[in-house]
Each structure stands twice: as C-alpha cells, then as structure tokens.
Amino acid sequence: MTQTVSRPEAGAQKAPLPLDVEAIRADFPILSRTVRDGKRLVYLDSGATSQKPRSVLDAERDFYETCNAAPHRGAHQLAEEATGRYEAARATIGAFIGAPAEEIVFTRNSTEAINLVAYALSNAVTAKEEQFRRYAVGQGDEIVVTEMEHHANLVPWQQLCERTGATLRWLGLTDDGRLDLSDLATVVTERTKLVAVTQQSNILGTINPLGDIVARAHEVGALVLVDGAQSVPHQPVDVTELGADFLVFSGHKMLGPTGVGVLWGRYEVLDALPPFLTGGSMIEVVRMEGSTFMPPPQRFEAGVPMTAQVIGLAAAVEYLLALGMDRVEQHEKALTAYALAKLAEIPGVTVIGPPDTVARGGAISFTVDGVHPHDVGQVLDDLGVEVRVGHHCAWPVVRRYGVPATTRATFYVHTGYDDIDALADAVRKAQEFFGVATPVTTREAG
Amino acid sequence: MQLESMYQEIILDHYRNPHGRGLREPFEAEVHHVNPTCGDEVTLRVHLDGDRLADVSYEGMGCSISQASVSAMYDLVIGKSVPEALEAGEHFMTLMQSKGDASVAEKLEDELEDAVAFAGVSKYPARIKCALMSWMALKDAGARALSVAHPTTSTGGQNA
Numbered sequence A: 001m002t003q004t005v006s007r008p009e010a011g012a013q014k015a016p017l018p019l020d021v022e023a024i025r026a027d028f029p030i031l032s033r034t035v036r037d038g039k040r041l042v043y044l045d046s047g048a049t050s051q052k053p054r055s056v057l058d059a060e061r062d063f064y065e066t067c068n069a070a071p072h073r074g075a076h077q078l079a080e081e082a083t084g085r086y087e088a089a090r091a092t093i094g095a096f097i098g099a100p101a102e103e104i105v106f107t108r109n110s111t112e113a114i115n116l117v118a119y120a121l122s123n124a125v126t127a128k129e130e131q132f133r134r135y136a137v138g139q140g141d142e143i144v145v146t147e148m149e150h151h152a153n154l155v156p157w158q159q160l161c162e163r164t165g166a167t168l169r170w171l172g173l174t175d176d177g178r179l180d181l182s183d184l185a186t187v188v189t190e191r192t193k194l195v196a197v198t199q200q201s202n203i204l205g206t207i208n209p210l211g212d213i214v215a216r217a218h219e220v221g222a223l224v225l226v227d228g229a230q231s232v233p234h235q236p237v238d239v240t241e242l243g244a245d246f247l248v249f250s251g252h253k254m255l256g257p258t259g260v261g262v263l264w265g266r267y268e269v270l271d272a273l274p275p276f277l278t279g280g281s282m283i284e285v286v287r288m289e290g291s292t293f294m295p296p297p298q299r300f301e302a303g304v305p306m307t308a309q310v311i312g313l314a315a316a317v318e319y320l321l322a323l324g325m326d327r328v329e330q331h332e333k334a335l336t337a338y339a340l341a342k343l344a345e346i347p348g349v350t351v352i353g354p355p356d357t358v359a360r361g362g363a364i365s366f367t368v369d370g371v372h373p374h375d376v377g378q379v380l381d382d383l384g385v386e387v388r389v390g391h392h393c394a395w396p397v398v399r400r401y402g403v404p405a406t407t408r409a410t411f412y413v414h415t416g417y418d419d420i421d422a423l424a425d426a427v428r429k430a431q432e433f434f435g436v437a438t439p440v441t442t443r444e445a446g
Numbered sequence B: 001m002q003l004e005s006m007y008q009e010i011i012l013d014h015y016r017n018p019h020g021r022g023l024r025e026p027f028e029a030e031v032h033h034v035n036p037t038c039g040d041e042v043t044l045r046v047h048l049d050g051d052r053l054a055d056v057s058y059e060g061m062g063c064s065i066s067q068a069s070v071s072a073m074y075d076l077v078i079g080k081s082v083p084e085a086l087e088a089g090e091h092f093m094t095l096m097q098s099k100g101d102a103s104v105a106e107k108l109e110d111e112l113e114d115a116v117a118f119a120g121v122s123k124y125p126a127r128i129k130c131a132l133m134s135w136m137a138l139k140d141a142g143a144r145a146l147s148v149a150h151p152t153t154s155t156g157g158q159n160a
C-alpha cells in the first residue's frame, strides 16, 4: 500500500503483526472512503466508536428483511423467528465472555448498564418486596470508584450517593498512570457496598489489576462492577476468571451497532435486584393495584428491545472470534509498542499514561508542547488522521496530570503500522505548522 | 492543505501575542465560561466607564482559536458601549454560521476588523464553539456589569 520504506530505527520495531490488516480492511466498507480532499482515512478513534465490518451490517439488514417482529410478543411465525434470533444472539454474546445467556441483559450502552445497577441499588431502598432490598444502599454506606473512571462510571455513582446519602470514595492515581492501590484496604472497608472500576482506561490505556481489587471487595462483602467498555473489545475477558459481580460493555466499541450494550451480572445478584426501567415485557402479572416482575434477564429489559442491534452485535462477536481475541490483543500490543516508540522519538511529545506495554492497552494519550490538542487534532484531521482530542469523558484524569486536554489515538483490528507512521508524521507536521518543531536530525540519524 | 484557510496569519499572531490578556482591576463583573466538550476555559472581567467598555480583561486556557478569538474581540470592543459590543457579537455569530461563505465575511469586514479572519472556522462545526466562547462570556459579563451600574433598569431578574 502506501507504506514508506523506513530505516531501521533503534526504538520503533515493527514486529510481525498477528492480523492480516489488508484482508481485514477489505471487510470494512468505510475504510475505502477518503477524507479532506482525497486523503486516505486513517481511523485512530476506535476507542470512541469502532467501524463496522460488512457482516455486521448484513446481519442487521437480514433480520429486517427476513424476520422482523417484536421478540417475546405474539405467537405468529415471524415473532417466533425474531425471538429465536434474539435469544440465540444472547447466548453467543454470553459465551463470548464465558457467561450463560440468562446472565446477559441488553441495554442501550455501557452508560445505561451502569445506570441500571446504580438505580437498582437505590430502588432497593423503597422496594416493597423483601427479596429486592438485599443490596439497598443508604446513609453510612460507601461506594468506591477510581480517579481514572470514564464519566459513565463516575457520575451515576455520584448521583446514587446524592439520592441515598451514601458516601463516594475513590482510589487515586500514580504519576505513571496506574491505580494507587497502597490505600486499598483503607478505602475499601466494611462500609463499602460496591466498587466500580474500569478494566482498561479509555484515556491512559492502563489495564488495572482487578484481582487485588475484587479480592479486597469480596473480603468486605462489597459488590464489584467492572467497566469493560475498553477491555471486552480488545482482550479476552472471561467473567469466571474476573470474579466480579457485574461487567458492562458497549456493542458499538467492538465492531457492533450503536444502541446496544450489555450488562452481565452474577445470576443470584441480578435476581436480588429490583428493576430500573419498568413497563412491557418485564412483567409477570399486572393488576391495577400493582405488578410483579419476570426473573432476570427479562426483568431488566422493559419495552421492545433493540433486536436488530443485538443480532448485529452477535455478528460482531463472531467476527472477533474468527480473528481470535488473543490475536486481537497481541496485534494491538505490537502496534502500541511501535506507537509508543515512534512518539518517543518526537521531541516535545509526552505520553500521559504508562510508558511501556506492560499491563497496558492501546489507548495512547499525549500532549505536544506548545500546541493545544484541538490544534493538533485539526492538523491531523487535515491529513486524514482521525483521533480524539479533549478530556475524553475523564475530566478528573486530565486534571490529575495537570493538562487541559490530550490528543488520543486508539487502535483496532484494521490498524496497521502505516496508520501509526501517518500519525507520527502528522504530529510533526502540527509542530511545524505551529512553529514549535525543534530542528532535529534524529530522523535521519536514526 | 486547507489549514491555512482556518489558521489565518492574523489568528496565529493574536494567539502568539494576545492583546489585553491578564485579569485587571477595577471591574464590575467577572464571569467564568467553560466549553464542556473540550474543557477550555475563560475568566473574563468587564470594567465600564458610563456605558462604555473601559476594559475587558481575561485569563484562560484553550486552543489557538479560542485564545486568538478573545484577543481579537478585546481589540474590537474596547471603547464601545455594551449594546454596540453585543451587536459586534451578533455579527461574529453571523460569521460563524456562514459555513465558509466568503460573501458573508466580505460584508462584515468593517464591523469585525481582525475578527473577520475567523471566517474559515465556520467550515469546521467542531471549532465554532471555541471561537464563540469569549463572545458568550462578554455577553454575560456585559449584562451583569450593566445591572450593577443601573440596578433599576436591569433585566437581570433580581427584581422578580
């Protein structure tokens, strides 16, 4: 392709990539378009939302063209087929994370899945059914989060605390972008009702040592919710190994459609929670005086669900399984190592987050001395390199590291070394454009 | 590259050497505005002499567009009455909505002086907010300063 021959460089080694990038790119129709006057699209924003392979689009279209009907409602043939496909998709998606189908609840996205749990915990306070009051959160209770959470895994817990009088506590960060677990035992205590923590940071790339956190939480009887929005798409995740009580993730970040997310919950925990949203499809018996509810997962799926999107997400899971999640992880690890080395070669560029690939995923945030991230992003965009700029919905993180915002590149299965070379070249162009490039010779000298 | 159409030399000059930067006394109103999508911030003070803007002082962090915009605004509004400054703000808003239509920029050249250089920003919807932030802050601070200066005629709502 457009790959330029590069001199062997000390830091930036191109290890063989486990995935066949050219073949994969051919599966993504959008990657053949150009941007900004004919530039090749270098999509480095999969962390915000991923692009979709044709098989996902086909699965959605096929559902609408062949058996569209409301699942779990009606007894006609189409409804039966729609229900069959919807439930088969649930089983496929569950198996992907090592969970039985009845522990998989479909939501709109990770954000809604987290809100579902947060509202269930406060609805538990006033639930008339004894069985639903087990996890009620109230005054004197504590919820623990970390300073690296996405707003989606922070604001719902702040709000839960405001509704119930509980207290929010958090684990801080170290200077190299990791969780500071030195006070784990004093932050997670007998008062803790739930610990909410991300598996992979969307801004720092850090992969957290969940084992220690889960062990401590369970020691004190607290529930653990893992935000898998950035891990499930990029590494093998098995809930039986995770040991947590909840896992959330978003379909749109893992090659699936928008409008579908997943809440996995340990069955006995789900079964003890009252509903979040109520209405059709989640009830057992309705009388004017009151209603009773279905067992999980139906209890948490009020209304006609996002059937086509769920089926599309199952197709995405099949696509990822065919590639192999181990290989996806290794592919991104090789890209991350290369990108960190390439960025380290550019004077004035500072990576915010772990500097190497140890316990680190592929989200790379960086600053460029003398150029605001918005301006970096604008120059990159002009060259067809699409990254995200800003606080990445993790405002406390940028504040913690004393920067107003960062530029962030994220990778996926179609990312190749040529994309990262384009990124590094574009960053240098941004420095030149804003007149902050140090006249360097290292590129030639290697 | 289309970049030059957005980052006019005038804009880069204002960014590198901002006019009127720094918070000064005296002032009748101070506001703090944030662009929640990117975290850019500006703190802006207004000092009136009668109904004229005797000083607009500011401090902030943000991208070149937001920083240059506040500097160009400073040049444009000092000495104007608050209503005149708000009218300039309306013109600037019109420019931001012009989607790169050069004829709009041409018509507003006299009214906007250096600020007309931001015409190229109107082609980039994601950046329009950056250019507008300081103008929004000025509108807010101007109204507050007037309500301090003329409490009885204000529309500030404290008479409700």
Ligand SMILES: Cc1ncc(COP(=O)(O)O)c(C=O)c1O
Pocket: A047, A048, A109, A110, A111, A112, A150, A152, A153, A198, A200, A201, A202, A227, A229, A230, A250, A261, A393
């Ligand atoms: C770590 C993390 N958690 C949660 C979310 C929220 O996901 P969604 O916007 O799909 O609800 C995101 C992405 O936006 C994320 O990166």
